[in-house]
Amino acid sequence: MYAEQRDPEFGWTGEHRQLRETVRGLLAERAPVSRSRELAEVGERYDPALYAALAEQVGLQGLALPERFGGYGGTLLDLAIVVEEMGRVLHGGPFFPTVALAAPALMAAADEAACAEYLPRIADGTLTAALAVVEGSGVWSADDVSTTADIGGLLTGAKFPVLDGADADLLVLAARGPEGVSLYLVEPGTPGLRRAPMETLDGTRRMGRLTLDRTPARRIGTPGQGWAAVVQAREVASVLMAAEQVGAMAACVELTAEYAKTRRQFGRLIGSFQGVKHRLADMAVRLEMSRSAAYWAAWQDPGTDEFSFGAATARSFCSEAYLQTAQDTIQLHGGIGFTWEHDAHLYLRRARADMALLGTPTQVRAELETTVLAAAAELDSAVPAWPAIEVPA
Amino acid sequence: MTLAHPVDLPAAEADLADAVGAWLRENLPPDWLAAVDAGDHAAVERIRADPGRRAAWFDVLGASGLATPTWPWGQGGLGLTADRASIVTEQLVRYRAERPNQDFVGLTLAGPTILEWGTDEQKAARLPALARGRELWCQLFSEPGAGSDLAALSTRAVQREDSSWLVNGQKVWNSYAHLADFGLLMARTDPAAPKHRGITYFLLDMRTPGVEPRPLKQMTGNAEFNETFLTDVVVPDSARLGPVNQGWAVAITTLMQERNGLSGRPVVGQGESDRLVGRALTTGAWRDPLLRDRLVSAFVEERALQMTTIRGFVAAGSGAPTAEGSIRKLAHATLSEKLGVLGTELEPDGAVAWDAGERPVAVDAFLAMKTYSIAGGTSEIQRNIISERVLGMPKDPDPERHKPFQERSRG
Numbered sequence A: 001m002y003a004e005q006r007d008p009e010f011g012w013t014g015e016h017r018q019l020r021e022t023v024r025g026l027l028a029e030r031a032p033v034s035r036s037r038e039l040a041e042v043g044e045r046y047d048p049a050l051y052a053a054l055a056e057q058v059g060l061q062g063l064a065l066p067e068r069f070g071g072y073g074g075t076l077l078d079l080a081i082v083v084e085e086m087g088r089v090l091h092g093g094p095f096f097p098t099v100a101l102a103a104p105a106l107m108a109a110a111d112e113a114a115c116a117e118y119l120p121r122i123a124d125g126t127l128t129a130a131l132a133v134v135e136g137s138g139v140w141s142a143d144d145v146s147t148t149a150d151i152g153g154l155l156t157g158a159k160f161p162v163l164d165g166a167d168a169d170l171l172v173l174a175a176r177g178p179e180g181v182s183l184y185l186v187e188p189g190t191p192g193l194r195r196a197p198m199e200t201l202d203g204t205r206r207m208g209r210l211t212l213d214r215t216p217a218r219r220i221g222t223p224g225q226g227w228a229a230v231v232q233a234r235e236v237a238s239v240l241m242a243a244e245q246v247g248a249m250a251a252c253v254e255l256t257a258e259y260a261k262t263r264r265q266f267g268r269l270i271g272s273f274q275g276v277k278h279r280l281a282d283m284a285v286r287l288e289m290s291r292s293a294a295y296w297a298a299w300q301d302p303g304t305d306e307f308s309f310g311a312a313t314a315r316s317f318c319s320e321a322y323l324q325t326a327q328d329t330i331q332l333h334g335g336i337g338f339t340w341e342h343d344a345h346l347y348l349r350r351a352r353a354d355m356a357l358l359g360t361p362t363q364v365r366a367e368l369e370t371t372v373l374a375a376a377a378e379l380d381s382a383v384p385a386w387p388a389i390e391v392p393a
Numbered sequence B: 001m002t003l004a005h006p007v008d009l010p011a012a013e014a015d016l017a018d019a020v021g022a023w024l025r026e027n028l029p030p031d032w033l034a035a036v037d038a039g040d041h042a043a044v045e046r047i048r049a050d051p052g053r054r055a056a057w058f059d060v061l062g063a064s065g066l067a068t069p070t071w072p073w074g075q076g077g078l079g080l081t082a083d084r085a086s087i088v089t090e091q092l093v094r095y096r097a098e099r100p101n102q103d104f105v106g107l108t109l110a111g112p113t114i115l116e117w118g119t120d121e122q123k124a125a126r127l128p129a130l131a132r133g134r135e136l137w138c139q140l141f142s143e144p145g146a147g148s149d150l151a152a153l154s155t156r157a158v159q160r161e162d163s164s165w166l167v168n169g170q171k172v173w174n175s176y177a178h179l180a181d182f183g184l185l186m187a188r189t190d191p192a193a194p195k196h197r198g199i200t201y202f203l204l205d206m207r208t209p210g211v212e213p214r215p216l217k218q219m220t221g222n223a224e225f226n227e228t229f230l231t232d233v234v235v236p237d238s239a240r241l242g243p244v245n246q247g248w249a250v251a252i253t254t255l256m257q258e259r260n261g262l263s264g265r266p267v268v269g270q271g272e273s274d275r276l277v278g279r280a281l282t283t284g285a286w287r288d289p290l291l292r293d294r295l296v297s298a299f300v301e302e303r304a305l306q307m308t309t310i311r312g313f314v315a316a317g318s319g320a321p322t323a324e325g326s327i328r329k330l331a332h333a334t335l336s337e338k339l340g341v342l343g344t345e346l347e348p349d350g351a352v353a354w355d356a357g358e359r360p361v362a363v364d365a366f367l368a369m370k371t372y373s374i375a376g377g378t379s380e381i382q383r384n385i386i387s388e389r390v391l392g393m394p395k396d397p398d399p400e401r402h403k404p405f406q407e408r409s410r411g
Helices: A014-030 A033-042 A048-058 A076-088 A095-109 A112-123 A226-260 A274-299 A305-338 A344-356 A361-381 B013-027 B030-037 B041-049 B051-064 B082-094 B101-117 B120-131 B247-255 B272-283 B289-315 B323-345 B361-368 B379-390
Strands: A129-132 A154-163 A170-177 A180-186 A193-197 A207-216 A218-220 B137-140 B156-159 B165-172 B182-188 B199-205 B211-216 B225-235
Touching: A014 A048, A014 A076, A033 A344, A076 A095, A076 A226, A076 A274, A095 A112, A095 A129, A095 A154, A095 A170, A095 A226, A129 A154, A129 A226, A154 A170, A170 A207, A170 A226, A180 A207, A180 A226, A226 A274, A226 A305, A226 A344, A274 A305, A274 B289, A274 B323, A274 B379, A305 A344, A305 A361, A305 B289, A361 B272, A361 B289, B013 B051, B013 B082, B030 B041, B041 B051, B051 B120, B101 B120, B101 B137, B101 B182, B101 B199, B101 B247, B165 B182, B165 B199, B182 B247, B199 B225, B199 B247, B272 B289, B272 B323, B272 B361, B289 B323, B323 B361, B323 B379
Parallel strands: A129 A170, B137 B182
Antiparallel strands: A154 A207, A170 A180, A180 A218, A193 A207, B156 B165, B156 B182, B165 B225, B182 B199, B211 B225
């Protein structure tokens, strides 16, 4: 569904670096973390002019979408670089829900007509979208989908919390119809649809509650095959969220290292105390391991077993690493880190909120058990310590 | 057949691997090759265990340059980069034709240090023997009073009128010292200089009278290391490596040998956690959801570490290790302890008692789990390195760094 990855693992190219610099520069100028804070404090969803600029000037929304749907045919890795930069400044708004969740779901559903209708508008920045799967349990499981679709395609049920659900221009929903779980599209204003913004721990991302009461909807993709599309979209979003978390963690480590190099107590820079140095070192280890896990996954091709495994590994590792890093950031800042004015709590809020999206790390590890068992089973059969040799003819 | 000059070696990875594979097929003893082809592990190990046959093979291998592929052409190697050398090593491992772990000090530490600092005579005398596996080497750096603060070593070398040196002192944590032919030795030659500036480096013949390695029993109950007593050991000046009192600079060369192509390219694959999962299935511990979560966590962490190793391997174009190596070492040490404890929890009785002769593997892993957080630089030292060199924190103060060694405090 995304362009094939051609460069060797971790073989960064000049294009990758250039993309990173462009996005970093643009965000530094127009959307630094102070701007994310400002939007959160006044309850603004996003900066529409910036969102348009991201599409028109850099083409970020369509970066990894296929060219026939108005995109630029880039790889998932390109997109990972973009969201990592967004994570650094806690960029919120419709970008992640639209580009990392709804668009992958549309593509995974492989409904040519729906893709042709909506993806070009996502790519040019004129349409925002949200993917609505969970229904309060937070668990990403087909069994937990109880929103129903009747024979006539009318949806009844509730979805919450849905990232950008109260505001997006297009809703992609998982609902249970006569054939099983399928994906459905609902546009705002449809009769029977109620959308309410929820209060959130992380003010930089808006979440909503959707209530559907015999709401007309358009089914997309193969009937009853919707859950497979959800699984694929969730894997893509997991890899991208891991990259986003790497950006946030990097910002935390830089912020804290900078503080430790300027703050003096007892006549010394606090960064000269081993208690501080060692906690910082542990933060650096977590950051680098997370970067490896996120980008190893981003380097695999979606649809492969490696990608699924990489997505789960990155999700489990990075979300826990990010939470601990955010906690340590406040700890090493001391009192100033506990104030409203300091950015540290924004990173902490984002870290905890991320854990609940896309399935908790505990759920992800439970899902990984099958893979782990398969790996262990191979171990038993691998009696010779080296691979069998194919004898050349 | 001898291998072509390195400039003739195929440039493409796959072709280089094929060329090495073809050379091995041509040169390995027929029964060795047959056993490998048949996947007969035990038969190959029997051949490798025979000292005569092993020596004969390492001689052929060493002459080809394949045992030390990063060494320069003309000095026992093929002049390959670490990346390309890893491809060679992978092929050797496939045919179980590689040099054993006990040659680590010789091949990885001694060889490159001699290449950088040795005289022509030292290179001619030692390098061919190292490449061909005729000498076993050990390291004589650490002392009871010089662990993390290695430069505080106090083994003394005094030059005599005939220019030879008289060495007295005690070294510790010396693997294979009781079997080794040579040792990499650091000794204090100028106690009036600050600690880093009064050290000289020697290539010590371990058969010299006064050199006494004694096995050191570790907390595991095994004795893989030695402590080595040096009493009135006479060392010729020709055994000195590098200038007098500049041994610390020579030692840096030794300590910096990390990435050398003598291990294959890192991969994401089976690790210690896989083995623990297998064990948990056998003991029934897998049925416990809390243990399952910890096992999968460890699995995830181990794979993330493997991914980090790959990233480090790709990023490090040169052979020089970086502070990023400390990140991996620290992560490895943390994981090792986690796995060591977890392993015992998978055993039905926590591996605290077993029937005679039935000692579970988990016990050994548990007792060895602290190895990596101490050996090769403690985790605390690694955290200092990461904090100072990666994050730019102020260097830890060392009040005695510039003080003459003999005036420093002792304890």
